[in-house]
Amino acid sequence: MIEHFLAQSRWFGGKGRAFTVTGVRQVGAIGSVGSDPGVVVVLAEVTYAEGDRELYQLPLSLYDAPQDHLDHALVGRWPESAEGSEDGAFAYDAVQDRAAMSAYLRAFDGPHTGLDFVRLEGHDLDLDAVPSLFSGEQSNSSVLFGDDSVLKIFRKVTPGENPDITTHQVLTEAGSTHVAALYGWIESDDLHLAMLQQFLRTASDGWEQALASVRDLFAEGDLHAEEVGGDFASEASRLGTALAEVHDQLRATFPTAEIDAADVARTMSRRLDEAIAVVPDLGEYADGARAVFAAMAGLGNLPVQRVHGDLHLGQTLRTVAGWKLVDFEGEPAKSLAERLLPDSRWRDVAGMTRSFDYAPHAVDASLPEDDADVAHQRAIRADEWARRNRKAFLASYCGEGGLSDADRTVLTAYVVDKAVYECVYEARNRPAWLPIPLAGVARLVAD
16 A cells, blocks of 8 residues: 555655565554544655665554545555455545644644654644645645644654754754744654744745746846846845854854865766766866866865755745745755765855856746847846846855955855756756756856
């Protein structure tokens, strides 16, 4: 039953790959004995044909009789019996069952078995809030509880610290105004299973705000970016300030270190070689990219610290209280051990500057084809929007000291590395968008 459920779930990371479920175990139960539904937390080990393995979390709500209103969330029978057996309770995906998720919330006050529900001080949970599934989640599952809180259930789990929890805990305890406050989390042994945090009721997505600004610009054929009503530069500036303050708080709390810039440059060059095998068009810019990496390699040691690791406009929310950064899990393609390593703060800055380049060109790519002159003018205006917002963001991030020559060299290397990564991603997932990061690499190595 579980293999079929995983294969058709939007959050399952192994789509398109041959796999089998090689282990299933129950790690805990939620609610009182005999409650209806009974809620259990199950871990499923997935083994792929290539030999690698992943662990997925399945919260299940159990009923003695079928539940028509949950037909769409049916997983099968639990506990699993021999093939063809009709034994066991009817098991449904608990995140789509309001009764089950209400039990989850109440479990922060008990009872539960085999799970630790940890709460931070400073917030009184509304334990009677009505749950509703957040439909926009992808790799995890989030459930809203009224206007009070949101529970993010991690679907793919890895033994050890989840940086989304530990980073939010540090920033919450430091009083950061740039994250949604952490209220608590759920763990079992050495696994972080879920996190409960503040629901940002007035939040709007940073990526969507940027796209709206670009559309305003394109709608005004004779105005510059700073002249249209939807100018984004002031918001880009506020984002720079928010990121600088978050970096300061992380640097003050987590361990810091230094790494050899030459080692970083070699890693970037290796990723470039691997990317060229996927996107041969990158080969035209390989010498220029390697020259950028080589310039950084001569800078000696680089300071590193805890960072976001996968920052872009889609990882930001604008609220009435200012900008918030979300999802501190790090780059999904990296292992947990890699995501926990200190890194250069310029990786986050590079991610944001690339996002400012993406937004106008993504809008441009979505519009109907025009004659050559119109298309050329729109491309010029897209570049203007990107430059204006990159400049505003960097100016506020760097502050009065500005960007030193050495820091600019490091930042440029990280931006090129990010654009190379984007080329591979787009080639595999959105080929129509591949020209956006390719043009970015071309511009960066030319500069």
